[in-house]
Amino acid sequence: MNTAAGPYDYMLGVTLVFLAVQVLRARDLLTGIILFIIFGILVSMAWVQLNAPDIALVEAVIGSALTGALFLASLGQIESREAPAERRLPRRHNLALTAAALAVAGVLLAAVAALPRIADGLSPEVYGALMDSGVKNPVTAVILNFRGYDTLLEIGVLYLAALAVFTLSGLRPVGCHLRDRPASRVLVTFLHILNPLMIVTAFYLLWAGADAPGGAFQAGAMLAGVGILMLLGGVRLPVHAGHILPRTGYVLGFAGFLVAGLSMLGSGNNFLEYPRAHAKAIIFVIELLATASIALILLVLFAACAGFFSAALAGAPNREEGA
Numbered sequence: 001m002n003t004a005a006g007p008y009d010y011m012l013g014v015t016l017v018f019l020a021v022q023v024l025r026a027r028d029l030l031t032g033i034i035l036f037i038i039f040g041i042l043v044s045m046a047w048v049q050l051n052a053p054d055i056a057l058v059e060a061v062i063g064s065a066l067t068g069a070l071f072l073a074s075l076g077q078i079e080s081r082e083a084p085a086e087r088r089l090p091r092r093h094n095l096a097l098t099a100a101a102l103a104v105a106g107v108l109l110a111a112v113a114a115l116p117r118i119a120d121g122l123s124p125e126v127y128g129a130l131m132d133s134g135v136k137n138p139v140t141a142v143i144l145n146f147r148g149y150d151t152l153l154e155i156g157v158l159y160l161a162a163l164a165v166f167t168l169s170g171l172r173p174v175g176c177h178l179r180d181r182p183a184s185r186v187l188v189t190f191l192h193i194l195n196p197l198m199i200v201t202a203f204y205l206l207w208a209g210a211d212a213p214g215g216a217f218q219a220g221a222m223l224a225g226v227g228i229l230m231l232l233g234g235v236r237l238p239v240h241a242g243h244i245l246p247r248t249g250y251v252l253g254f255a256g257f258l259v260a261g262l263s264m265l266g267s268g269n270n271f272l273e274y275p276r277a278h279a280k281a282i283i284f285v286i287e288l289l290a291t292a293s294i295a296l297i298l299l300v301l302f303a304a305c306a307g308f309f310s311a312a313l314a315g316a317p318n319r320e321e322g323a
Helices: 007-025 029-049 053-081 091-114 123-128 138-146 148-169 185-208 216-232 244-266 276-305
Strands: none
Touching: 007 029, 029 053, 053 216, 053 276, 123 138, 138 148, 138 276, 148 244, 148 276, 185 216, 185 276, 216 276, 244 276
C-alpha cells in the first residue's frame, strides 16, 4: 500500500481545515450547516484516501447527510418558535473558545507527532483470526465479533435516544400538525424514482457487509433516508411509540444482539463468542435486526427535530391513529 501523500491529499487537507474554520466562524446558522454538510462530504473523501471505505460510507450517509438533515430540521423549529435575534457571543467568550480550540488542536498534533512512523497496529491479529469470525470483511469482523461489546452498547445508546425523544415529545404521532402542508410535486416524483433504488441499495449494503464495505449502520441510515423523504413528501408513517410495529422495531436490534450473546453462554462459549460454524449466520441476523432498529431510530430523531411530533396536541386525544 502506497502511504505517500500526493498533491490531492495536501489540497484536501488544507480544504478541510479551511472549511472547519469557516463553520466555526459562520454568523448565520444556515450557512454554518451548509458548510458542515460540505465538510462531511470532504471528510468521507479523506477516509477513502486512507483506504477506509466503510468509515467513508458512514461519514457520507450519517455524518453528512442525516446529521445535516437533523441540523436543518432543528433550525426550522428554532426559527418558527423564536423571533430573529442576534446570536453573537461576547468578545471575551470568543477569545476563550478560540484558546480552548487551539489548545485541543495542539494536544492532538502532539499526539499525532508522537505516533511511530510505521505501525501495523492490530491488523496482523485481525487478519489472522478472520477465518474464525464468519465474515471476510475485517471491519465487520471487528465490529460484530471481536469488538461486539462496543457495538452492542452503541445500539443500546441509540435505543435510549429514541426513548428520550418519545418522553420529550409526549408520545405523539408523527405528522399530526403537518397534515395540511402541501407536498411538493417535484419531491413526490422524486420519491417514486429514488426510493426504490435507495431501498435496493440499502439491502445490498447489508448483504455485502460480510465481504465488502457495508453493513447495518450504512444500510439503516439509507433506509432512514427513505423514510425522511417519505415524511417530507406527505406520506403518513406510524413511527410513534403507540404503534406496535415500530415500538418493536426500536428495540429489535439491541434485543437481538443481547439474545445472541446470551445464547452463547448456554453453549459453553463466552458472551458474544460465536461458534465458527454458525458465526456468519448469527452475524447476518444481528445485522438484519440492527438495520431495522437503526433506520427507525434515525427516522424518529429526524421527525422530532423537524417538528413532526406535535407538542401542541400533547394533551388532546389522538385523532390520527389508523389514518
